[in-house]
Amino acid sequence: MKAEIIAVGTELLLGQIANTNAQFLSQKLAEVGIGVYYHTVVGDNADRLYKLIQEAFTRSDLIIFSGGLGPTKDDLTKETVARAVARPLVHDEQALNRIVSYFEKRGIKMTDNNRKQALVIEGSHVLPNDHGMAPGMVIEHKGKYVMMLPGPPRELYPMFTTYGLPHLLSLIRDQYVVHSKVLRFFGIGESALEEELIDLIDGQSNPTIAPLAKEGEVTIRLTAKAKSVAEAEEMIRSVEHEINRRVGEFIYGYNDDSLESVLVRQLTERGETVAFAESITGGLVSHLVTSIPGSSAALKGSIVCYTNEVKESLLAVPQDVLASAGAVSEETARILAEQVRVRLGSTYGISITGEAGPIASEDKPVGLVYIGATDGMHTEIKTFRLSGQRPAIQLRSAKYAIFTMLERIKKGGF
Amino acid sequence: MKAEIIAVGTELLLGQIANTNAQFLSQKLAEVGIGVYYHTVVGDNADRLYKLIQEAFTRSDLIIFSGGLGPTKDDLTKETVARAVARPLVHDEQALNRIVSYFEKRGIKMTDNNRKQALVIEGSHVLPNDHGMAPGMVIEHKGKYVMMLPGPPRELYPMFTTYGLPHLLSLIRDQYVVHSKVLRFFGIGESALEEELIDLIDGQSNPTIAPLAKEGEVTIRLTAKAKSVAEAEEMIRSVEHEINRRVGEFIYGYNDDSLESVLVRQLTERGETVAFAESITGGLVSHLVTSIPGSSAALKGSIVCYTNEVKESLLAVPQDVLASAGAVSEETARILAEQVRVRLGSTYGISITGEAGPIASEDKPVGLVYIGATDGMHTEIKTFRLSGQRPAIQLRSAKYAIFTMLERIKKGGF
Numbered sequence: 019m020k021a022e023i024i025a026v027g028t029e030l031l032l033g034q035i036a037n038t039n040a041q042f043l044s045q046k047l048a049e050v051g052i053g054v055y056y057h058t059v060v061g062d063n064a065d066r067l068y069k070l071i072q073e074a075f076t077r078s079d080l081i082i083f084s085g086g087l088g089p090t091k092d093d094l095t096k097e098t099v100a101r102a103v104a105r106p107l108v109h110d111e112q113a114l115n116r117i118v119s120y121f122e123k124r125g126i127k128m129t130d131n132n133r134k135q136a137l138v139i140e141g142s143h144v145l146p147n148d149h150g151m152a153p154g155m156v157i158e159h160k161g162k163y164v165m166m167l168p169g170p171p172r173e174l175y176p177m178f179t180t181y182g183l184p185h186l187l188s189l190i191r192d193q194y195v196v197h198s199k200v201l202r203f204f205g206i207g208e209s210a211l212e213e214e215l216i217d218l219i220d221g222q223s224n225p226t227i228a229p230l231a232k233e234g235e236v237t238i239r240l241t242a243k244a245k246s247v248a249e250a251e252e253m254i255r256s257v258e259h260e261i262n263r264r265v266g267e268f269i270y271g272y273n274d275d276s277l278e279s280v281l282v283r284q285l286t287e288r289g290e291t292v293a294f295a296e297s298i299t300g301g302l303v304s305h306l307v308t309s310i311p312g313s314s315a316a317l318k319g320s321i322v323c324y325t326n327e328v329k330e331s332l333l334a335v336p337q338d339v340l341a342s343a344g345a346v347s348e349e350t351a352r353i354l355a356e357q358v359r360v361r362l363g364s365t366y367g368i369s370i371t372g373e374a375g376p377i378a379s380e381d382k383p384v385g386l387v388y389i390g391a392t393d394g395m396h397t398e399i400k401t402f403r404l405s406g407q408r409p410a411i412q413l414r415s416a417k418y419a420i421f422t423m424l425e426r427i428k429k430g431g432f
Numbered sequence: 433m434k435a436e437i438i439a440v441g442t443e444l445l446l447g448q449i450a451n452t453n454a455q456f457l458s459q460k461l462a463e464v465g466i467g468v469y470y471h472t473v474v475g476d477n478a479d480r481l482y483k484l485i486q487e488a489f490t491r492s493d494l495i496i497f498s499g500g501l502g503p504t505k506d507d508l509t510k511e512t513v514a515r516a517v518a519r520p521l522v523h524d525e526q527a528l529n530r531i532v533s534y535f536e537k538r539g540i541k542m543t544d545n546n547r548k549q550a551l552v553i554e555g556s557h558v559l560p561n562d563h564g565m566a567p568g569m570v571i572e573h574k575g576k577y578v579m580m581l582p583g584p585p586r587e588l589y590p591m592f593t594t595y596g597l598p599h600l601l602s603l604i605r606d607q608y609v610v611h612s613k614v615l616r617f618f619g620i621g622e623s624a625l626e627e628e629l630i631d632l633i634d635g636q637s638n639p640t641i642a643p644l645a646k647e648g649e650v651t652i653r654l655t656a657k658a659k660s661v662a663e664a665e666e667m668i669r670s671v672e673h674e675i676n677r678r679v680g681e682f683i684y685g686y687n688d689d690s691l692e693s694v695l696v697r698q699l700t701e702r703g704e705t706v707a708f709a710e711s712i713t714g715g716l717v718s719h720l721v722t723s724i725p726g727s728s729a730a731l732k733g734s735i736v737c738y739t740n741e742v743k744e745s746l747l748a749v750p751q752d753v754l755a756s757a758g759a760v761s762e763e764t765a766r767i768l769a770e771q772v773r774v775r776l777g778s779t780y781g782i783s784i785t786g787e788a789g790p791i792a793s794e795d796k797p798v799g800l801v802y803i804g805a806t807d808g809m810h811t812e813i814k815t816f817r818l819s820g821q822r823p824a825i826q827l828r829s830a831k832y833a834i835f836t837m838l839e840r841i842k843k844g845g846f
Binding site for chain 2 (some may be wrong): 043045053054059152230301303311313318321325330375376377
């Protein structure tokens with residue numbers, strides 16, 4: 019099946035936003051084995067859009083539109099597709115009710131153009147919009163499929179995942195379900211991971227095993243096609259078991275997990291807390307953790323000890339340690355971790371000190387990072403030599419700090 | 433002039449990356465008044481690419497390609513465009529020398545396919561690549577222009593800005609230069625700003641006045657066309673003067689400035705320092721500031737006082753204040769700002785406390801934020817009611833904290 023994605027919106031052609039909808043849809047389609055051959059962006063112009071639709075019908079089996087379903091006169095997608103497939107627009111009762119009740123609830127007067135949003139192409143399968151007003155649609159036309167989705171990502175993403183993709187799969191291969199699970203790795207590079215699993219990756223076609231690297235993390239997506247979700251899950255489980263046996267120590271989470279969400283969850287479950295002494299990361303670790311709702315149960319607080327003065331005054335690093343070993347040293351990392359734990363009264367203390375660059379402030383190479391971790395009884399210091407620019411070194415240091423804490427919890431302590 | 437952008441690369445169709453090159457190029461072209469009518473993404477496939485080039489020649493005056501200039505057999509752009517315009521590929525001496533010296537410097541053996549990167553279409557104007565190996569090209573063909581740029585953004589952005597766009601402008605209107613300046617605003621919404629300037633925006637065509645809102649900030653881009661840069665600058669200066677007269681209090685910087693870069697620069701110039709007590713922002717303010725190289729001269733450090741315990745133990749907020757007024761209160765904001773300044777020994781102290789949601793922890797509405805700022809003599813507390821989700825509230829709180837500090841410096845103190 020050949021698919022293409024057409025995004026409609028002048029704001030894209032002005033460069034005000036990037037076409038992240040096409041990226042999202044392409045990822046989702048790739049996961050279920052549907053190949054995307056073109057992305058096109060066209061402005062809010064009926065003639066150019068009409069021409070493009072005709073071209074798309076000659077070369078693709080599935081055409082997915084994003085944008086142009088709203089209430090204003092710029093929103094042309096529905097009308098233009100209706101013209102291309104020679105079908106009228108009709109009011110969808112359910113969509114109209116949703117829109118009317120939306121305005122009633124907020125006590126706002128509904129204007130006529132909002133009613134336009136409840137128009138759908140006759141004979142289409144309507145996709146409900148749980149996060150906005152314009153419904154989506156799927157139509158079949160001469161053996162081809164056309165899906166129309168709203169432009170705002172907060173509406174498009176859930177509509178496609180919850181309604182669009184399942185409906186599409188039911189149309190094109192109702193004998194199968196496609197189910198996937200993402201394994202999240204940290205502390206191992208993509209190529210090292212591939213090397214460990216190369217025989218599995220090469221040998222498997224169902225489930226497929228797809229690694230992807232991003233910002234120092236690697237994910238593996240396992241995707242199974244089967245007669246039922248239970249069967250697909252069982253197929254995934256057996257491959258996952260083998261992957262876990264080989265490289266399980268680097269798996270920190272699944273699906274939508276992040277290092278910080280897993281940390282908050284695990285500490286909260288155990289009734290434990292952490293505090294960070296952040297030098298090189300300058301607050302980034304704490305920011306990542308506090309971006310998770312409910313993190314106040316897990317994070318006591320942190321000290322951003324960006325200058326030596328603060329290391330000395332708030333975290334009791336002796337002046338002679340700073341003078342001899344330096345701020346970027348095992349000794350300093352050890353004292354920072356132990357002191358931040360004591361001073362903030364947390365179960366664990368983690369410190370991060372290093373050279374972010376571009377210019378090293380001590381006589382140490384840019385990218386040298388020490389992470390200290392303690393539970394009050396034992397303290398462990400890890401040394402890293404990270405490469406890249408300042409933001410990359412700071413982000414990877416922050417992730418290593420969280421991963422170090424997770425590793426300790428997994429291993430049952432220090 | 434009608435332009436279109438064609439990105440070549442299967443990784444885009446798989447959704448592994450978003451087409452940010454098209455966004456960047458569209459922005460730059462919009463700034464000089466060139467309209468973009470299509471973005472297309474096509475995979476590394478010679479037939480589909482060839483067909484698309486032919487289509488593009490029928491509808492556009494300027495076609496810009498990104499990607500497909502590399503050394504591997506997947507890289508097809510040059511060859512396919514050469515075929516479409518019926519011209520041979522020839523070695524470019526300068527590009528070849530750059531590639532040879534690149535390998536010599538690193539002591540790596542150069543493979544034959546790297547030599548392929550120095551091939552250019554005969555008669556093309558070559559665009560040097562300062563950040564990689566594959567050169568770019570501009571050719572004229574039957575009164576139309578074709579520009580080819582490398583795919584990696586770190587190569588494409590500077591090549592287009594430094595060489596591609598100036599060459600293009602010299603071809604299409606060599607009698608003019610186009611020059612622009614960005615004014616950066618904070619603390620005023622896009623619509624309020626437009627209202628203040630509506631007569632200027634409506635009345636002006638040269639320079640153009642283009643507002644854009646993003647993440648709580650608003651920018652205004654002033655773009656002038658003139659016979660010389662000096663003349664363009666003079667035209668911009670007089671509009672800027674009028675804007676500054678009306679809404680100058682909200683201008684914090686220009687062009688590539690950010691709130692945090694301006695803060696670091698201004699404090700460093702004055703030999704002053706700041707320290708933050710971060711509750712709701714959980715380290716984000718410090719992270720933003722320490723993302724700027726050289727920030728250690730301006731930021732002493734911070735305390736992430738995420739729990740009441742830490743507010744009490746490290747920042748001396750009395751238990752009865754926390755019990756009566758609460759952590760989210762003017763009183764707490766005042767004590768946090770004053771204490772963090774004293775304890776970290778900085779010139780200024782800034783505190784940020786509030787409710788980020790999704791669930792309020794005290795009996796306060798989500799989005800209520802207090803920012804305290806002190807120089808040790810006077811302390812000012814500002815109250816904000818921010819809307820949006822947790823990450824938006826945290827980010828806007830962080831920006832208001834930095835802006836509050838900048839405002840104080842601008843006004844010459846507290």
